[in-house]
Amino acid sequence: MTLEQARQVLGLGPTDDPAAHVDALSEARERLAAMVRDAPNDTIALRYQDSLQEYDRAMAALREEAERKRKEKVAPMMALVPGSVTGEPIDSKRGDFLKEPSPSTPFADKTPPEPESKPAEPAAEAKAVSDAADDEGTGSSGLRFALYAMIFILIGGAGGGWLYFHMEAEREARLKTELIFLEGVGGKLVEARRWDEARLAFGKIEGLDPGSEVALRGLRSIEVGMREEQEQFVGYWSGEALAAFEAGRLEDAREAADKVIKRYPKETEVVALRKKIGEARRAQLRSEAQEAVQAAIDEKDWEAAGESVAAFSLELPGDELIVSMTKSIEDAKELQRKEHQRARELADAARLRDQGQFDPQVLEWMREAVALFPDDPEIRALYEKVASYSRTIQIPGDIPTLEEALAQARDRDRLVLSEGTFEAGLAVNVAVQLEGAGEGKTILQSQAASSPALTFGPKAKGATVSGILFRQEGFDASENRYPVVQVRAGEVSFTDCIFRDGSGHGLEVIDGGRIEASRCLFEGNGWDGVAARGSGSRMVVRESRANANVGHGFEAWDEAVASIQDCIAKGNARNGILIDSAADGLNLAGNEVMGNREYGILLAAGASGVVSKNSSYANLLGGMLVRFASISVEVEGNRLESNSGPGLILEQGLRPEIYQGNTARKNRGTQVMSGARFSESE
Known part of the structure; x- marks a missing residue:
């Protein structure tokens, strides 16, 4: 420059x-x-x-x-x-001392020549003085x-x-x-927040200037920044994980928690939350797999059932539920085989008895045969033949409305509803055969605040209903809510029906009424799925499901009798099955009760009966509670597993050794709790 x-x-x-x-x-x-x-x-x-x-x-x-x-x-x-x-x-002569001296002539032996005499100048004078000094001897x-x-x-x-x-x-x-x-x-x-690069920069400062205050401050700011970043990152994603977990969005919760753990594996609270998420996800996978397998079994779709088990095996290899579901599929196949055999036996008996005229026994046999084996063309043809002996009314083909058809119907008449939705709110006081198109294709509905969809009275003894979905529109929050269907003193059998979205019970049996329900679904009702109340009232339910009701799945109280076999009660807001009736003849056998918010099975009272071979798991308060008033009921062979409360709870006064025939395992806390006390209000 x-x-x-x-x-x-x-x-x-x-x-x-x-x-x-x-x-x-x-x-x-x-x-x-x-x-x-x-x-x-x-x-x-x-x-x-x-x-x-x-x-x-x-x-x-x-x-x-x-x-x-x-x-x-x-x-x-x-x-x-x-x-x-x-x-x-x-x-040149006087500068000889800067030259390399001759080896033969030592520097000290050289004598400079005498200078010529001329006028002295300042520099010359200095030189003369020097020369004079040289003349004084060789040491100069x-x-x-x-x-x-x-x-x-x-x-x-x-x-x-x-x-x-x-x-x-x-x-x-x-x-x-x-x-x-x-x-x-x-x-x-x-x-x-590029911490590694920043650390290199300040580290280089430290190398160039050891002990530098700038380097010390810089490295300290990196540590502070990293802590702040960690707190912000952990706080945000752990909050997201917790919110998703509480909302039931387990996959989102898992992903959020994993973000924290991958970056900061020593965050113990998040690690603990991740464990809870994993447990909940496991329970969810188990529940979803069971639902999928059960739905496939209900549809007799064995291939889909097997695929559901295989998919679950990939998610949770080695889970004991795999064996259980596989066994359920095999049992269902065997049951189907027996049902087909039973349907053929009923059809054979009906052929022998058929005299070409209406016979209620023949018709009942063939109705059951068709329900057991609906895809058999020979059984279906025989049913149509014996059903034709009674009058058949097509709605709306022969008569436009169900109300008009019921007004004209006589006992044993067959009322066949086409696909579609029909406004009901009707009373049935005749022993008719009411048939829908099946699989939710025929819908009978009423307004929740007005009436049940159908009410069967005393004169409907012997009525049959099949293939119809019953529901209510709107919601009534009053104390005396209408059920979706009510049976009062009559005697009605329901097959392949659905009772849904009622403000009150899905199906209510009162005043000495009696019902038999097979392969029915009671779902999303404001009170119980099925309820029987009062002396003389009786409910017999087989191979049916009561899911997600606001009250209990199945309930019998006030002297009513209940027989519930091979049913499922799942996800109800209270108990899966509640028996609070001092009547004889209780029979609970082969049922599965799971995921209910209170107990799987609550035996509050019972004069006599048997509760056996039921499975109760994943219920919130416990698997089964037996009150002292049920001391006469035989309870044995039940499996009580993986409940959030004790497996078996016995009220004070009941001896635990009497209930040793039941299996309680993998429940949180006590497997069998005895001596439990309850207040009068409980």
């Missing part, structure tokens, strides 16, 4: 003395260094860094110019030194050599010292510039 360029960079005129502007130049340099540190990004920081280096080069050029001028000022003094750059050249030449050598050493030392300090100043300037640049870059990397 030229001197003129340096002055332009520093803002000095041609005649300005840099020494007079030292403070201002230093302050300007510090401002430029601050711009490097505070640059908004690396690109701008590099631009400022280039300017800072240019500024330092300019200052170095001026320092060199100042040093040159200083040397010019001392040049006259150097003129006194023979052989100097500014002094008189050393006479050694003194002269020592003097010259000392002068040259002083001159060389001064020049070398200046060069050393000049280079040292340049090195310090470059070091300071690099430290400022690294500090600025490190700060930007900390702001960008």
